[in-house]
Amino acid sequence: MNQAVFPTPDTFTRARSAELFETAKTYFPGGVHSPVRAFKSVQGPPVFFEKGEGCHLYDVDNQKFVDFCCSWGPLILGHCPPSVVQRVQDTVAKGMSFGTPTPHDNLIGKLLLDNHRYIEMIRFVSSGTEAVMSALRLARGITGKSKVIKFDGCYHGHVDSLLVKAGSGLVTFGISTSAGIPESFANETIVVPLADPEALETALRLHAGDTACVIIEPVPANNGLLLQDRSFLEFLRRKCTEYGVLLIFDEVISGFRVGFEGATGHYDIQPDIITFGKIIGGGMPVGAYAASRAIMENIAPVGPVYQAGTLSANPVAMAAGFATLSELLKPGFYESLEQKTAAFTGRLQAFCDQRGYDVTFPHIGSIFWPTFTHNRIRRSDEIDGSRMSFFKTMHLECLKRGVYFGPSGYEVGFVSAAHRESDLDFAAEMICQSLNVVFGG
Numbered sequence: 001m002n003q004a005v006f007p008t009p010d011t012f013t014r015a016r017s018a019e020l021f022e023t024a025k026t027y028f029p030g031g032v033h034s035p036v037r038a039f040k041s042v043q044g045p046p047v048f049f050e051k052g053e054g055c056h057l058y059d060v061d062n063q064k065f066v067d068f069c070c071s072w073g074p075l076i077l078g079h080c081p082p083s084v085v086q087r088v089q090d091t092v093a094k095g096m097s098f099g100t101p102t103p104h105d106n107l108i109g110k111l112l113l114d115n116h117r118y119i120e121m122i123r124f125v126s127s128g129t130e131a132v133m134s135a136l137r138l139a140r141g142i143t144g145k146s147k148v149i150k151f152d153g154c155y156h157g158h159v160d161s162l163l164v165k166a167g168s169g170l171v172t173f174g175i176s177t178s179a180g181i182p183e184s185f186a187n188e189t190i191v192v193p194l195a196d197p198e199a200l201e202t203a204l205r206l207h208a209g210d211t212a213c214v215i216i217e218p219v220p221a222n223n224g225l226l227l228q229d230r231s232f233l234e235f236l237r238r239k240c241t242e243y244g245v246l247l248i249f250d251e252v253i254s255g256f257r258v259g260f261e262g263a264t265g266h267y268d269i270q271p272d273i274i275t276f277g278k279i280i281g282g283g284m285p286v287g288a289y290a291a292s293r294a295i296m297e298n299i300a301p302v303g304p305v306y307q308a309g310t311l312s313a314n315p316v317a318m319a320a321g322f323a324t325l326s327e328l329l330k331p332g333f334y335e336s337l338e339q340k341t342a343a344f345t346g347r348l349q350a351f352c353d354q355r356g357y358d359v360t361f362p363h364i365g366s367i368f369w370p371t372f373t374h375n376r377i378r379r380s381d382e383i384d385g386s387r388m389s390f391f392k393t394m395h396l397e398c399l400k401r402g403v404y405f406g407p408s409g410y411e412v413g414f415v416s417a418a419h420r421e422s423d424l425d426f427a428a429e430m431i432c433q434s435l436n437v438v439f440g441g
């Protein structure tokens, strides 16, 4: 096989990817195992990748790309970081799963609890969705109440009662966004807009008596990057305490991303329960939920809230998580990642401003969102869906030049520790060229 190279608009091909996709569609619904992978919001068939190394992805057509999707967030160290690969290989050689406690449990447990000031105990599960589902059960088990308040524009995995959107009005019962969700489940969820203290207070005033918890992504990053004011998050914390409702920070995407202590540490706000996923498994399927000892001791076998898992905390996944988290604790890790991201987005912003292109790059830590407006966006209803056509063109043009973004304008990009200055220089140049095509400049 020839050495893989970055494609150019003249050489770019998806011939082999397209072939594989046609076959995959006969095996799997839509050819995929998670809907966004099907490239429905962008052009052409999905690219099939077979190798990742550092910040680069290699596809089945022998092309190379700078990766800003990073498996949707877990790969904060990039692909195949040597210390993680080594530890996984050593572990896997001794057995993949025992269904018993193992010493790996204690290793990662100590690492987490020694370095995260807002949690005292943790339980591992196998995905972010499972973490959220379990955290909701815990909140309901403790309070004996059933309703949940969520925010429009926050994603919490495919948990039945949370796959809902707002109806018309400021404070509404959820309307399910998927078939197969009983109305009675959707009715357990109250949906309020982000960045709206009045709507939140109204929801609590009307429903606190039946409500177990409020759940939020403190850094909402699944529907664009809807950065909230600190004052709103502080208000949320205060009101949950005042109304006797538990507060869950869903940090599946922000955890270990905006600092080791995630958004919780960034804003220095103590939630009652935190959910984790993505980075915590270093690329393996891991989720977790954590809280104070008093709250966590409500979980079986100590307490009455049942939750279990055949493959929970399996040694290989714990090894990947442990090795990944260990790297994050090295001095200067987050500072350097944040500086790189700020310089990269700053360069893109300067280019767009100079050309008069209506694009901004809101960012926090190493998360950024290319968005086709100059307005600051804090709520999902402030996103102009019609402008997603700009993203669609940008996505294709970037692909043709060797830069890979997640295939939707509602998805954020990630910079990893493996992105070197030279990689970011190359990517910035290619993104600028792509934006010239988008705006006909």
Ligand SMILES: *Cc1c(COP(=O)(O)O)cnc(C)c1O
Binding pocket: 127, 128, 129, 130, 132, 155, 156, 157, 158, 217, 222, 250, 251, 252, 253, 254, 277, 278, 287
């Ligand atoms: C990704 C994500 C989830 C779902 O995690 P899965 O591992 O995909 O089940 C839940 N909440 C947030 C905030 C996420 O970013």
